[in-house]
Amino acid sequence: MQYNARELLTWSVDDIWNLPDLENITVVMDDGIITTDVRFLIFSTYIWDVHRAYPLTPLLKRHFLQGRYTGNSHIELLSHAVFDCWDEYKLKQQPIDMESLCRIPFMVFNNIFNDFTYKLEEDVASACALDFVDVMMHPDIKSANDHLQALEHVSKYDIDICNNAISSVLLTAPELASNAISKAIRAGTVRMNQVLQCVGPRGFVTDIDSYIFHEPIRVGYAEGFSKLEDAMKVSREASQSLLFTKGPMQDTEYFNRCEQLVAASIHHIHPSDCGSRDYLPATISSRRLLLDMAGVYYFDETTNQEHAITQHSTHLLGKTIKIRSVLTCKHSNPYAVCARCFGELSLSVPEGTNIGYISAAQLQGPVGQLILSNKHYTGSAGVDELCVSEANEHYITTGADENCIYINPKMKGRLLSIALDEKEIPNLTDILVVEDVRMVSPFRISEVSVADFTYMEGDAELGVVVDLINGARVGSLSREFLAYVKEIGWSIGNRNEYIIDMTDWDMSLPFIQMPLKHFSTVDFMKSIESFIKGGSTKGAKSITNYDTAFAALIALHDLVSQRLSVNIAYLQIVILATLVRSRVERDYRLPVDRANAVPARYNQIMSLHSLTAGYAYEGQQDLIFSAESFLVKVRPRHPLDYMVLR
DSSP, X not given: OEEEHHHHTTSOHHHHHTSOOOSSEEEEETTEEEEEOHHHHHXXXXXTHHHHHSTTSOOOGGGSOOSSOOTTHHHHHHXXXXXXXXXXXXXXXXXXXXXXXXXXXXXXXXXXXXXXXXXXXXXXXXXXXXXXXXXXTSHHHHHHHHHHHHOSSOOHHHHHHHHHHHHHHHHHOGGGXXXXXXXXXXXXXXXXXXXXXHHSOOBOOBOTTSBXXXXXXXXXXXXXXXXXXXXXXXXXXXXXXXXXXXXXXXXXXXXXXXXXXXXXXXXXXXXXXOOOOOOEEEEOOSHHHHHHTTTOEEEETXXXXXXXXXXXXXXXXXXXXXXXXXXXXXXXXXXXXXXXXXXXXXXXXXXXXXXXXXXXXXXXXXXXXXXXXXXXXXXXXXXXXXXXXXXXXXXXXXXXXXXXXXXXXXXTTSOOEEEEOGGGOTXXXXXXXXXXXXXXXXXXHOOOSEEEEEEEEXXXXXXXXXXXOBTTXXXXXXXXXXXXXXXXXXXXXXXXXXXXXXXXXXXXXXXXXXXXXXXXXXXXHHHHHHHXXXXXOTTOOOGGGSSSHHHHHHHHHHXXXXXXXXXXXXXXXXXXXXXXXXXXXXXXXXXXXXXGOEEOOHHHHHHHSOXXXXXXXXOHHHHHHOTHHHHOOOOOOOTTHHHHOO
């Protein structure tokens, strides 16, 4: 049986559903013929409402459901149809209203939900305990679990090996093709990580402070926890989730609101091209960065034209390209950016939308969701690999113990001394009253974020501050180093810091011991807040620490992309909202010359921006009685001004 797709556009919904249920039909599309079955055809015709409303839109094979249906199938097909429609009408110089076009996908999704829920009611399937039994008793899955149980000691590597074997079976084994659990995973409606916690080992879990228990849980929820030790460990997860839904969730939502107050100063996107040719050099160092830059325009030197980056622009990987950016946008309105500099993502922003508010929400919304779903996200806990930055590798390095930091052997013989802040080692004197330092937990003695290295280079005495923080992990002085300090003692500096002479130190011994601490969503949220607001965390960088706004943008993306995917267009608006004309002259208006603007700290922005935004923030009494509220009269506009000004 053969059908012409263009003719099917004229058929009613009832006619489509009354087609004979055949498994081998052909459908003629504008760009070729598809061999499929009627069920795929019925689903695809719902997507074609775009073509019915805009007849010039090509009806292509990529607008037809092919392969397995997943939870994202309708989104992918609608995305292709909408943008193919937009491009075709733009090519034919018949501009259409994007908002009217984007209204169709909402209607399509609503129709799919209503019709398929009603018409396929009798075909709805569910999972039961027997499905879990079938999975657990599969020979390969049972073998992987049994092998893990037989090991004397289990590492994170062993857990990963077991989970990888189970994942492969769930995704590919033909014996499980009709199993409800396996079908849900293959369709993408259930996360693999959650299923693995049930049918595989639960793995390593953490206490409420994110420290990892040394022994993993070798069974999953489907088998059940028969050991009291395992049940108590799992109970810590529930406690952590309960804790996160209170204070941490409140903190992240409050910061979300704070960031929206500042970013809302960027009012809208103007549908134009400012003509800026101040391109910024961006190195597409990873596929993650490529995906997050989708929609950004770059200058192609081979064609001398600007093209939008897409997820398929893999030829740009590893290359340094020139991109358009709102940070160099030349639009005359400081409260707006042009659509060209913002990128193709502007097509998805409805007219009249406050782009600053949306950008802040796009950044902080997923952070709040990450905290809310922390228990499901965690999986088997692990620690991030130690990484020494290029700036510090001359002084510290990694070594035999993967959880320790060592002093670089190149520092041997340079009359090295190390100064440590007394506030970071408040219990150092405890080692004087202990007979054996090995009996002391180093994490109870200190928590060291930075160390001042002083050494001789020829005849010159040099000093440098070395950052010892690694992601969310803040290390402590190792037992070996505490024993060394107990033996040789220390001196007190002018700032009450502890100064230790490292002349006789064995460079093969660890200097800093890092805790077995899992990635913390709370620490992640606080690090973003500190970066944007300019927190007081020692050693932590903020926007004001970078020479250029673009350097701050890349640093913010590197931070956010550790766990989230946020389009760089939104991050640019967040950075742009922190730029002012002159901190020295207290001119905190939004800059017209954005390329030469300077970043400012959050608190200063709130006190020297619009007073209405400041009143909506906090510390209203201080703001009312502040002399700056009366002396600084040239201030930027804010959307909240309309609530108090007439």
